[in-house]
Every structure is written in C-alpha cells, then in structure tokens.
Amino acid sequence: LTRNSMYVSADRDFALDFLYTASMIMLHLSRLAEDWILYSSEEFNWLTLGDGVTSGSSLMPQKKNPDSLELIRGKSGRVYGDLTSLFVTMKGLPTTYNRDMQEDKEPLFDAFYQTSGSLAMAKVVAESVVLQPEIPARAAEESWVVATDLAEELARQGVPFHRGHQLVGKLVLESVKSGKKPSDWTPEALAAFAPEFKPDMARLLKPVEGMKSRSLPGGTAPATVAVALRDAEARL
Secondary structure: OOHHHHHHOOOHHHHHHHHHHHHHHHHHHHHHHHHHHHHHHOOOOOOOOOHHOOOOOOOOOEOOOOEEHHHHHHHHHHHHHHHHHHHHHHOOOOOOOOHHHHHHHHHHHHHHHHHHHHHHHHHHHHOOOOOOOOHHHHHHHHOOOOOOHHHHHHHHHHHHHHHHHHHHHHHHHHHHHHHHHHHOOOOOHHEEEHOOOOOOHHHOHHHHHHOOOOOOOHHHHHHHHHHHHHHHHHHH
C-alpha cells in the first residue's frame, strides 16, 4: 500500500498525456495553417481567406496578411514548450510528491487555453475561406502527377513494377522534350509508344481517374473519403 501511494503521489502521466494530445492537435493545425498560407498566396491562389481573419499591409495596399493562420502556426511552438517543460520537471524527481511538481499547473492550463483558442480560430478561418478548385485542378492536369497512376496500372496488368516505372519515366521524358501535357496523348498514341500501354490506360492521364484507384481505407478515392467523413461525423 505504501509503495502504491508513493507511485500515485508521484504520477503526472495524465498531465503529460494531455499535453502530448494538445501538441499533436497543434502539430496538425500548424501544418494546415502553413498549407493555407501557401495556397492563399498570389503564386498559388487556390483559396481566398476572408477579410475578417486577415489584415492589410502597412506598406502594400493590395496585400492580405494571413494573421490568424500565422498565429495558429506560432502557438504550436508554445504548446510544444509546455510539454517539454513538464517532461523536464518530472524526469529528475524521486518517487513520491515533491514541491517541483506544482510546476505542472502552468503548462497544463496554458496548453489548454492555447489549443482551445487555436481550434476556435481555425473554425472561423475555415468558415471564411473561399475555395477555387478549378485552379489546382488545372495545375494537376497540366503536370505529370499521373505518372505514378500509370506505373501502378501497368503493375496491376502484370508488368513488373521496375519495368513499368521505366516505361512511364520514358513517357514523361519524351513529353517534356516535346512539350506534351498528359491530355495531349491519345489512347492510340499511348499504345504506340510501348506495347505494354493499353489504349484504355489513357483514362489515367486525367488525375481524377487516378484518385479513384486509391480506394483502400485512408486512401484519396472520393468514395473512400466520403466514408471517412461519415465515420468522423458519426463520432461527434
């Protein structure tokens, strides 16, 4: 009984577990914030942030600063510090209660306030954003992001993957040299390039078709994503 009391009074695992969970939430919020900062830039213009979650530039009249997202990204380091702080406090203590352990309150409460505030801010940002899906869709269609889809389809048809990888690499190289986009290849031209390519594989030159093949749990196929969204909503 005495030994159990010693361990119980020395325990702060519950606080560390909470701080770790908060850190993971902030990790994903920070990465999302960075993605949206990048994709809302003039170079990408894949989405537009609302005026209520941005500010004007003191110098450039046309600029919208993604303040809310930058704050979320910055707060993540603070929450990581809270986790590290309590880890360092606890790592050198002997068993039973020590006065050092009163230092658990500040990082615990700080992480709670910063994480809950960041989640609330992220919700406001998400509600304000205007997506422009036609721009990234066009960028994907003009790129050779479909190359992996072609190589995997060859493998499904019995072509050794290293050979399929080589064939698609040659197709991409030829396209780059001649200035061809994926949509410039007809089923007949694709089949003429190498006998391993079948005319029906030309459908995979459209990125949306390749996404449909990612149908395993956690994949990006639209039907799979729809199932994942329904599961997530059911847990709320």
